[in-house]
Amino acid sequence: MVETVQGAGVVVTGAGGGIGAALARRFAAGGARVVVNDLDADRAKAVADEIGGIAVAGDASLIVTEARDALGGTVDVYCANAGVGSGGSEAADESVWALAWDVNVMAHVRAAHTLLPDWLERGGGRFVSTVSAAGLLTMIGAAPYSVTKHGAYAFAEWLSLTYRHRGVKVHAICPQGVRTDMLQATGSAGDLVLQPTAIEPEAVADALMKGIEEDRFLILPHPEVAGYYQARAADPDRWMMNMNHLQQKWETTE
Numbered sequence: 001m002v003e004t005v006q007g008a009g010v011v012v013t014g015a016g017g018g019i020g021a022a023l024a025r026r027f028a029a030g031g032a033r034v035v036v037n038d039l040d041a042d043r044a045k046a047v048a049d050e051i052g053g054i055a056v057a058g059d060a061s062l063i064v065t066e067a068r069d070a071l072g073g074t075v076d077v078y079c080a081n082a083g084v085g086s087g088g089s090e091a092a093d094e095s096v097w098a099l100a101w102d103v104n105v106m107a108h109v110r111a112a113h114t115l116l117p118d119w120l121e122r123g124g125g126r127f128v129s130t131v132s133a134a135g136l137l138t139m140i141g142a143a144p145y146s147v148t149k150h151g152a153y154a155f156a157e158w159l160s161l162t163y164r165h166r167g168v169k170v171h172a173i174c175p176q177g178v179r180t181d182m183l184q185a186t187g188s189a190g191d192l193v194l195q196p197t198a199i200e201p202e203a204v205a206d207a208l209m210k211g212i213e214e215d216r217f218l219i220l221p222h223p224e225v226a227g228y229y230q231a232r233a234a235d236p237d238r239w240m241m242n243m244n245h246l247q248q249k250w251e252t253t254e
């Protein structure tokens with residue numbers, strides 16, 4: 001277990017299930033004091049009770065101060081994990097785009113805004129962003145998700161390069177399919193693109209712990225994503241042509 005986890009005050013948003021619950025369990029197993037946040041109060045309480053953590057229900061954007069107070073005034077690790085899987089195209093309703101921006105990007109910005117003054121004063125703090133491989137690549141059939149996950153990645157990257165010399169550590173977790181409720185909800189596009197290589201949420205927690213140990217920003221629970229990311233950068237048109245083939249294949253399954 002990672003040394004820095006023992007005794008640490010940790011907040012995990014969206015931890016009532018899926019990846020967030022796996023992260024909360026892993027931090028608690030390592031001896032951390034964990035705040036389990038979720039919009040769903042019952043699910044947050046169930047996970048908190050299971051791991052001896054503290055449940056703080058509510059919108060991830062609104063609970064940062066309450067979560068910090070619950071940890072005695074100091075957050076050592078903040079996991080911005082809550083996310084919405086917003087599918088759809090340019091025609092998705094404005095409310096779908098707005099929710100995706102709010103949860104997938106602005107909740108991270110707001111948390112950082114609240115936490116940074118203390119972290120900079122102390123010269124330490126760790127911000128973990130559960131992004132997605134869609135934040136490096138894309139997800140067919142899901143424009144709001146792809147765009148806002150690129151935003152989440154860009155924000156994590158910006159935080160890291162801006163504050164790393166002042167002791168702030170940032171990690172961006174970018175998995176492909178993970179077997180959670182969100183994956184179930186992705187429908188035929190998820191069946192085609194994500195299900196075949198889907199991993200368990202515990203594997204994401206393993207990857208984060210390894211990334212913390214190795215002090216790495218980019219955490220890829222599916223290592224093959226590194227190659228796709230390189231291919232996209234090296235030849236964008238070729239990469240988009242290949243993704244378009246996938247799009248066309250998906251259209252025949254719909």
Ligand SMILES: NC(=O)c1ccc[n+]([C@@H]2O[C@H](COP(=O)([O-])OP(=O)(O)OC[C@H]3O[C@@H](n4cnc5c(N)ncnc54)[C@H](O)[C@@H]3O)[C@@H](O)[C@H]2O)c1
Nearest residue numbers: 014016018019038039059060082083132177178180181182
């Ligand atoms: N499952 C995947 O295949 C996959 C792949 C890559 C990235 N991700 C990302 O992982 C994160 C966790 O997703 P998951 O797959 O565990 O999904 P999930 O649906 O199992 O869990 C998400 C949790 O977040 C909670 N939530 C939603 N909005 C919230 C808000 N505003 N405030 C607090 N809690 C909120 C939900 O109630 C839910 O319990 C998300 O950011 C998601 O985009 C998931």
